[in-house]
Amino acid sequence: IHQKEYLLNGKLVPWAGAVNKIYSPVCIPGKNGLERKLVGSVPDTTPKEALEALDAAVNAYNNGLGEWPTMSVEGRIKCMQKFVYLMIQQRSIVIKLLMWEIGKTLPDATKEFDRTVDYINDTIDALKDLDRESSRFQQAEGTIAQIRRAPLGVVLSMGPFNYPLNEIFTTLIPALIMGNTILFKLPKHGVLAHYPLLEAFKEAFPPGTVNTLYGKGSEIIAPIMESGKVNVLAFIGSSKVANGLKKLHPKVNRLRAILSLDAKNAAIVTRHANIDVAVNECILGALSFNGQRCTALKLIFVQKEIADEFTKKLTAAVAALKPGLPWEKDVKITPLPEANKPAYLKDCIDDAIAKGAKVINENGGYTEASFVSPAVVYPVNDQMKLYHEEQFGPIVPVVPFESIEEPVNYQVNASHGMQVSIFSEDAEEVAHLIDSFVNLVSRVNINCQAQRGPDVFPFTGRKDSAEGTLSVFDALRSFSIRSLVAAKVTESNKT
Ligand code: G3H
Numbered sequence: 368i369h370q371k372e373y374l375l376n377g378k379l380v381p382w383a384g385a386v387n388k389i390y391s392p393v394c395i396p397g398k399n400g401l402e403r404k405l406v407g408s409v410p411d412t413t414p415k416e417a418l419e420a421l422d423a424a425v426n427a428y429n430n431g432l433g434e435w436p437t438m439s440v441e442g443r444i445k446c447m448q449k450f451v452y453l454m455i456q457q458r459s460i461v462i463k464l465l466m467w468e469i470g471k472t473l474p475d476a477t478k479e480f481d482r483t484v485d486y487i488n489d490t491i492d493a494l495k496d497l498d499r500e501s502s503r504f505q506q507a508e509g510t511i512a513q514i515r516r517a518p519l520g521v522v523l524s525m526g527p528f529n530y531p532l533n534e535i536f537t538t539l540i541p542a543l544i545m546g547n548t549i550l551f552k553l554p555k556h557g558v559l560a561h562y563p564l565l566e567a568f569k570e571a572f573p574p575g576t577v578n579t580l581y582g583k584g585s586e587i588i589a590p591i592m593e594s595g596k597v598n599v600l601a602f603i604g605s606s607k608v609a610n611g612l613k614k615l616h617p618k619v620n621r622l623r624a625i626l627s628l629d630a631k632n633a634a635i636v637t638r639h640a641n642i643d644v645a646v647n648e649c650i651l652g653a654l655s656f657n658g659q660r661c662t663a664l665k666l667i668f669v670q671k672e673i674a675d676e677f678t679k680k681l682t683a684a685v686a687a688l689k690p691g692l693p694w695e696k697d698v699k700i701t702p703l704p705e706a707n708k709p710a711y712l713k714d715c716i717d718d719a720i721a722k723g724a725k726v727i728n729e730n731g732g733y734t735e736a737s738f739v740s741p742a743v744v745y746p747v748n749d750q751m752k753l754y755h756e757e758q759f760g761p762i763v764p765v766v767p768f769e770s771i772e773e774p775v776n777y778q779v780n781a782s783h784g785m786q787v788s789i790f791s792e793d794a795e796e797v798a799h800l801i802d803s804f805v806n807l808v809s810r811v812n813i814n815c816q817a818q819r820g821p822d823v824f825p826f827t828g829r830k831d832s833a834e835g836t837l838s839v840f841d842a843l844r845s846f847s848i849r850s851l852v853a854a855k856v857t858e859s860n861k862t
Pocket residue numbers: 529530534659660661662817818819820
């Protein structure tokens with residue numbers, strides 16, 4: 368798909384300028400051996416178009432007096448229902464693009480699309496509930512008040528390649544339905560998957576309500592933030608980038624940030640674990656979508672007494688994962704979209720080997736073009752990059768431990784705090800571990816992998832992992848303010 372237009376101020380504006388070429392992780396034979404296949408191009412918009420998009424969003428908001436922020440809740444819900452209806456018409460093409468652009472398997476790409484539709488429908492239902500709550504009057508100390516939910520202004524929404532649709536929409540949709548206007552920066556990989564949906568945005572919402580940004584983030588986002596006109600930064604990615612963006616805003620105290628950032632979630636498999644359950648869940652947690660999830664399990668702590676049995680079963684389970692192309696049946700391991708990732712993963716593995724670890728599964732870490740075979744690395748310790756770096760790829764670092772204090776200390780000293788998974792069948796031990804971790808991370812999973820869903824549950828993190836909370840219910844609150852209409856209780860005000 369060669370995209371020749373972008374969404375600005377309610378129009379699909381033609382683009383004849385420079386383009387960014389989009390390459391698939393799926394490789395084909397080329398002049399230099401296997402090469403990433405060209406699958407399309409998108410406008411390489413410049414700061415000029417980015418600032419036009421910002422103006423469109425600012426004007427549509429119009430200090431809270433625009434058509435969208437003043438529209439009734441029923442009106443906004445109707446627009447969103449129209450959008451979701453039009454979005455569903457594009458289901459098969461979007462799923463196909465997700466497979467080609469980011470290498471997601473057919474079941475995973477399908478799940479991403481369907482889950483996003485569910486998220487929108489659940490958001491609509493949640494807003495109806497919130498609206499019922501907001502319409503009630505409260506009375507205290509001689510004052511009667513209606514507490515409304517009001518929008519915040521212009522929201523800049525940005526997300527990563529691993530869930531190019533779902534993650535952007537989990538900020539964009541609640542922000543939008545609460546009456547804010549939107550600028551959304553498409554991710555580098557997974558950008559074409561949004562193209563079939565632009566028409567739906569154009570048809571469903573008033574002009575200027577939703578505007579797209581392409582081009583290089585490093586060039587176009589700075590002028591937008593420096594303008595001071597963005598009221599909310601909704602960003603899913605690295606905490607380094609998020610902090611850099613926040614600092615660009617001239618009045619950072621006026622900027623609300625809703626962020627989902629760094630993580631390196633640990634699994635703790637104790638000697639009381641059901642090893643088969645732990646292995647299955649650790650494989651899902653560490654290697655679903657090749658480990659490219661912020662909720663992935665990135666360190667597996669295993670108690671020494673069971674380490675041999677656990678690693679033996681783990682390597683056997685990894686060997687059973689079928690590598691292949693995204694659309695092939697039963698495939699679990701697919702090529703990686705980020706061009707520099709295979710070399711980076713090799714560097715992490717080499718570093719661990721140089722410091723005394725081994726790749727313990729056959730063909731682990733084997734690399735060919737964009738494909739990297741999953742590697743189980745053992746024993747990993749705190750001197751290795753694999754212990755500290757999120758690595759976002761198909762490596763499973765296993766850390767043997769003696770005392771339960773060791774994984775607890777890992778989390779105490781970590782700069783992040785998203786999730787842990789505890790594997791133990793001993794109720795007392797589980798209770799102790801819940802107490803140890805519950806104030807260090809934002810979700811403790813018992814005998815199951817780490818994950819974001821169900822999306823109605825809160826999704827947040829501690830330390831550098833998050834700011835604000837995303838979930839169907841929380842996000843509606845995150846993207847709005849409680850605004851009062853209050854009066855003294857008098858006979859006339861009562862009516
Ligand atoms: O990368 C972060 C995603 O939001 C994770 O979602 O746990 O459902 O894969 P997931």
